[in-house]
Amino acid sequence: MIAAQSAVVPLEFLTMNIGSAGAACVVFLAVGFVGGYIARPLVDGETPALAIIKPTLPTDEQATAAVRRHKDFFGSFPNAGVKLGDCGPNNMGPGTMCMTSFTKDVTASNAKPMNRPIGFARVNDQWEVSTW
Missing domain, CATH: 1.20.5 (Single alpha-helices involved in coiled-coils or other helix-helix interfaces)
Structure with missing residues (x-):
């Protein structure tokens, strides 16, 4: 018990x-x-050095030309069209990263733009795709 x-x-x-x-x-x-x-x-989130440095940005025409020159394992896009949106420093590579409205073939009747980020960098005084 x-x-x-x-x-x-x-x-x-x-x-x-x-x-x-x-x-x-x-x-x-x-x-x-x-x-x-x-x-x-x-913790400001933006360092003073980055606040002073404004990234140079390509125009829509320069971005389109860079995408048309770009080749990767999916092929190339010789008839592509690009319209740039918001851009900022590229955290994944050199240059700038821009949100774009990307059309694979602007000559196609059923072409639909896709929103996607694309990185651009200046190489030998011309814009090239740096991050696809």
Whole structure:
């Protein structure tokens, strides 16, 4: 009879530990949120050097010519058309990365533009595709 009574754990003991652990979690979360909020202005996301350097951008005609010259394992696009959208520094290679409206063949009657990012870089005073 004594063994059976010692195996029973009082319920107040369990709720007290869970309550303490829960309170500790709330305190740690609050400290993390406050610390992140305070440190957020320290991480600007744009370094001063990148803020000063404005990337040079190709025109739609230069981008179209670069895509028409570009060859990869899918082939080439001699009748392609490109309209540039938002551009910024290319994080995957040299030059600039632009969101484009790309048409594989502008002479086709059922040509539909596709929105896709394409990277461009200046090589020997002409624009070339750097990231496809």
